[in-house]
Amino acid sequence: MTTPREIAYTALLSSLREEKFLSDSLDKWIQTEHPQSIDAHLAKEIAYGSVRMMLALDEILRQLSEESSNRIKRKERALIYTALYQHYYMDRIPDYAIVNESVAIAKKHCHARFANYLNVLLRKMANTDITLPQDNLSVAYSYPPYLVEALINDYDWEQAKEVMDICNHSSPSMVRIRSKQEGDYLFQEELSVAKLKTIDASITSSSDHYIQNVTPVFLMCALKKSLSIQPKKILDLCSSPGGKLLCAHDLFPNAKLFANDVSEKKLERLRQNLDKYGVQATLTTYLGEEYPLDEKFDLIILDVPCSNSGVLHKRPEARWRISEEALKELNATQAKLLKRSKELLAPHGVIWYLTCSILKNENETLTHNSAKGLGLHVTTQQTVLPNREGWDGGFACSLQI
Secondary structure (H helix, E strand, O other): OOOHHHHHHHHHHHHHOOOOOHHHHHHHHHHHHOOOHHHHHHHHHHHHHHHHOHHHHHHHHHHHOOOOHHHOOHHHHHHHHHHHHHHHHOOOOOHHHHHHHHHHHHHHHOOHHHHHHHHHHHHOHHHOOOOOOOOOHHHHHOOOHHHHHHHHHHOOHHHHHHHHHHOOOOOOEEEEEOEEEOOEEEOOHHHHEEEEOOOOHHHHOOOOEEEOOHHHHHHHHHHHHOOOOOOOEEEEOOOOOOHHHHHHHHHOOOOEEEEEEOOHHHHHHHHHHHHHHOOOOEEEEOOHHHOOOOOOEEEEEEEOOOOOOOOOOOOHHHHHHOOHHHHHHHHHHHHHHHHHHHHOEEEEEEEEEEEOOOOOOOOHHHHHHHHHHHOOEEEEEEEEOOOOOOOOOEEEEEEEO
């Protein structure tokens, strides 16, 4: 059976090679080998943490090693990351366990010469003082320089540090509690979401619960407060996996629902969730910006593709994909989706634009600039920053003609 440290290493290496996401490798291991929950948690923490902290781990390696780290191969560097992460960022793991198992993994997957180098390197950890440059937030908190600069510009130095620190730690799982009264779903804003230390089978199989962070629930409820109409037809243009569509159903149980996403694979996941929760919707597969103009909708939910900058604690690879060029491409897609949504609006209809980003050029700047060009006006907007209670970061904006 593959050990947690070995699967963390192989998952990390596959991610660095851009072959699979960490979650894909870890989920397959769990499904095929059925490890104990404590082992699954250990593997996930090592893999996710090693990806998050790569820049800091590179600096630690530079200070530990007498040789240039530039000559270390990618598969060797991945194993070093997992070992250093355990020592410097995890509690209660004895060094002998880190050293012995990491060297064993090296002997199995790497050259014998590297296994000897790794053994020497790791035995220096306990007796070497390491100092990360606190004036260099990119290295100290392990974020790409462009993202650090964007966060500081959008907020300030201290707020940027707080957000980056929060997103370097895992967050609790949450579940939204659904309840009915006289045929309608009760919805008590963020009070309808409970944090759970564990989510057992009785929860995951229940139609009275939906695993969902408090932030999208809070944002959807904030948007509803500004709504002056009772929507009869709702389109969720980028719908999978369906959390916001289910949310919309519970907020407006009498509305007719339409859900769209770009691929059959995404649609299948959406279909499974709708079946599980007994929600009826008309499903389609189109590029959002090419959705047919045959029908008009009172409410369009537009949860656009974004940088994921508000959920980097959950999507560890995402931080390394955030760049000026990537954000320009996302902005272009977001603007096209807003334009199509406006074309699909019924008279007095409303667009709910949502992201799991906290970057203003995907949120306030994008929506206000698009609103001017499209003849829309913003009726309400809300930004939530990641916090230590486990809330994700996100943004919501209501636009109408």
